[in-house]
Amino acid sequence: MVKGVGVGFRLDFVGQEELVRQHVDFLEYSQKRALEAVKAELGPFIGQVPIVVHSLNLSLGSIEAPADYRVEALKQTADLVDAPWVSEHLSYSRSGDMEIDNFIALPYTDEAIDVVVGHIVALKQTLGRPILLENVTHSFVWPGSVYTEGEFIRRVLEKADCGLLLDVTNLFLNAETIGYDPLSFLNAIPRDRVLQLHVAGHTEQNGELYDSHVGGIDPKVLALTEWVMNNTSCDAITIERDTDMESFEDVLQDLNLCRAIYNKYRNASAPAV
Amino acid sequence: MSLAEIQRMMLKVTISPDLSDELFVRPEDAGDRFGLEEEELQAARQLPRRVIESFQYAVAHKRLSKSALPFVRRTLSLLTYEQTKRLTRDFLRGRDMHQNEWAAQLAAFLDFAAAQAEPARARLFADITAFEKWMHACATSPATPLPEQPGYCVAPHVHFRAFPYPSELIIEERLDPELLERHYGQIGYVLCCPDSGKIDLYEIDQACYELLSSCRQPVAMEALAAAADRIVRAYALEKEPQDMIDELLDMNIIVSTKGEDQGW
Numbered sequence: 001m002v003k004g005v006g007v008g009f010r011l012d013f014v015g016q017e018e019l020v021r022q023h024v025d026f027l028e029y030s031q032k033r034a035l036e037a038v039k040a041e042l043g044p045f046i047g048q049v050p051i052v053v054h055s056l057n058l059s060l061g062s063i064e065a066p067a068d069y070r071v072e073a074l075k076q077t078a079d080l081v082d083a084p085w086v087s088e089h090l091s092y093s094r095s096g097d098m099e100i101d102n103f104i105a106l107p108y109t110d111e112a113i114d115v116v117v118g119h120i121v122a123l124k125q126t127l128g129r130p131i132l133l134e135n136v137t138h139s140f141v142w143p144g145s146v147y148t149e150g151e152f153i154r155r156v157l158e159k160a161d162c163g164l165l166l167d168v169t170n171l172f173l174n175a176e177t178i179g180y181d182p183l184s185f186l187n188a189i190p191r192d193r194v195l196q197l198h199v200a201g202h203t204e205q206n207g208e209l210y211d212s213h214v215g216g217i218d219p220k221v222l223a224l225t226e227w228v229m230n231n232t233s234c235d236a237i238t239i240e241r242d243t244d245m246e247s248f249e250d251v252l253q254d255l256n257l258c259r260a261i262y263n264k265y266r267n268a269s270a271p272a273v
Numbered sequence: 274m275s276l277a278e279i280q281r282m283m284l285k286v287t288i289s290p291d292l293s294d295e296l297f298v299r300p301e302d303a304g305d306r307f308g309l310e311e312e313e314l315q316a317a318r319q320l321p322r323r324v325i326e327s328f329q330y331a332v333a334h335k336r337l338s339k340s341a342l343p344f345v346r347r348t349l350s351l352l353t354y355e356q357t358k359r360l361t362r363d364f365l366r367g368r369d370m371h372q373n374e375w376a377a378q379l380a381a382f383l384d385f386a387a388a389q390a391e392p393a394r395a396r397l398f399a400d401i402t403a404f405e406k407w408m409h410a411c412a413t414s415p416a417t418p419l420p421e422q423p424g425y426c427v428a429p430h431v432h433f434r435a436f437p438y439p440s441e442l443i444i445e446e447r448l449d450p451e452l453l454e455r456h457y458g459q460i461g462y463v464l465c466c467p468d469s470g471k472i473d474l475y476e477i478d479q480a481c482y483e484l485l486s487s488c489r490q491p492v493a494m495e496a497l498a499a500a501a502d503r504i505v506r507a508y509a510l511e512k513e514p515q516d517m518i519d520e521l522l523d524m525n526i527i528v529s530t531k532g533e534d535q536g537w
């Protein structure tokens with residue numbers, strides 16, 4: 001099972017397998033389409049360290065079901081690494097022939113709940129593994145929502161019987177951008193459904209906040225992470241890092257911050273390094 | 274409004290500055306186009322305009338970063354964030370990309386950036402966009418086979434060119450416009466070696482440029498040696514002409530075509 005402190009896999013880790021295994025309890029792998037590429041990248045880690053799979057392009061919130069070839073590719077990766085769970089975003093990015101690489105928040109309505117739940121249940125069945133949904137950053141939501149974001153997510157999780165991959169940085173950024181209390185969001189989420197966390201540094205550019213996955217996690221994000229570890233049964237913290245990185249050592253500082261929080265609330269034996 | 278309609282509209286809005294302008298400036302037209310009821314139109318208009326425009330840029334930028342960013346970085350580094358955002362949104366008018374078509378639109382985007390430059394920066398933009406278009410052409414041109422003709426020539430995957438700026442200034446990804454303007458006219462020489470989607474740029478000197486220019490097509494070693502000899506004298510280089518050739522052969526920048534792989 002996956003527990004402890006993990007990090008999003010980066011190609012920069014290749015050649016540093018020993019160091020990675022020494023410092024992380026699990027890896028999170030962002031799905032790639034070609035199985036050969038997955039094998040080539042993850043080869044030395046498979047069977048050595050637990051790997052969860054993170055998918056980005058299923059657009060589970062779209063009216064149209066995800067393309068079979070994408071689901072099949074995801075299944076192949078999940079089977080290859082024997083992933084304890086697979087995560088995807090609670091959002092949409094596709095309509096008809098239009099597709100973008102960004103996530104759009106669903107309107108918080110019953111129709112949206114029914115649509116996304118239908119796709120999650122089907123995906124769970126195909127993959128034969130638990131599914132986690134991740135909360136995305138958003139700067140706007142279609143007017144006419146009948147639920148708050150937290151309430152909407154709770155309903156989706158319960159109806160689809162799946163877990164939450166709580167991106168704490170995304171929650172923090174949304175709370176700042178939209179202007180709501182992150183704790184009221186957190187209080188709406190069933191505590192036993194928070195199964196994995198994402199934390200990352202963010203940036204501010206021209207007055208707008210971006211989930212840029214840089215190094216250096218904001219103290220307010222760390223404080224929220226502490227709240228979550230203290231108040232939910234979540235047992236897995238993951239650091240996401242897309243920039244400021246040339247080798248695994250670059251992520252050690254953030255890893256130690258998260259390790260300290262994890263040890264404080266989960267009494268783990270693995271020492272902070 | 275059904276979820277299907279909301280999604281169709283939202284996707285269209287995120288890729289189309291024309292539509293978002295219409296929505297906020299001439300809502301009746303957008304209403305007609307999307308068959309929106311008055312109530313639905315009101316809902317769409319409640320979306321924050323500035324936020325939607327930033328999101329459009331974020332969508333374009335993410336697509337660019339997936340396919341073509343290495344080929345526009347220098348041009349965009351000459352602009353502020355707001356200028357880049359405006360340029361990108363203006364370029365997208367009339368070109369709704371339902372999928373990521375940036376790789377195919379790249380040359381048009383660079384031409385557009387050059388055409389939009391303020392007059393005082395027109396020359397700089399023309400030169401830098403030309404440089405990035407060249408890089409892109411190097412990276413995307415199909416691999417050419419070695420010429421049949423026996424001899425020595427520049428390897429088919431190697432490209433080189435002269436530009437009116439010192440090469441160390443333009444191979445940087447973030448450009449300094451003042452510095453570039455100041456050194457305009459100082460010819461720089463750049464070697465470009467695309468490698469499976471990535472692109473490597475190297476500064477070369479004028480002597481190297483001239484030697485490479487002497488063997489764009491296969492030449493006999495005697496001719497290449499004569500060119501190296503002339504170049505070494507002309508620039509009073511402290512190296513043997515043959516060493517100059519051997520270095521380039523060792524790095525696979527100059528290669529022998531069939532029939533000339535022995536000797537020397």
Ligand SMILES: [Fe+2]
Nearest residue numbers: 054089134198
């Ligand atoms: Fe994610």
Ligand SMILES: [Fe+2]
Nearest residue numbers: 134167198240
């Ligand atoms: Fe995340």
